[in-house]
Amino acid sequence: MIVRLPLESISLEFQDSDCLDFEKCHEYMETVRAGRPLLPVHVYYDGHTYRLFDGFHRIAALRELGSTEVEAEITEGSREDMEARFREGLADIRKDLRKPAAEG
Secondary structure (H helix, E strand, O other), X not given: OEEEEEHHHEEOOOOOHHHOOHHHHHHHHXXXXXXXXXXXXXXXXXXXXXXXXXXXXXXXHHHHOOOOEEEEEEEEOOHHHHHHHXXXXXXXXXXXXXXXXXXX
């Protein structure tokens, strides 16, 4: 389900802001300034807290532009569910990196 959420309602606890790529944030800012939409961010919601899973650079860009809301895809689940999905994604990436180039 995709809804509009206030930026202030989304917890960014899952990624340290030191990991932000400012060039990527600026690209997203230019996209918004040009009137083009950003993809929705992805949050996990446990009934109390919206935790950002994917979209840290989009959130940073929107905040910098003074936006107060973002479109978000919501997945019901706990922080543990989110962390498990993240580990699954890392495992998939590792598998892909181990494939010989001819297979990839």
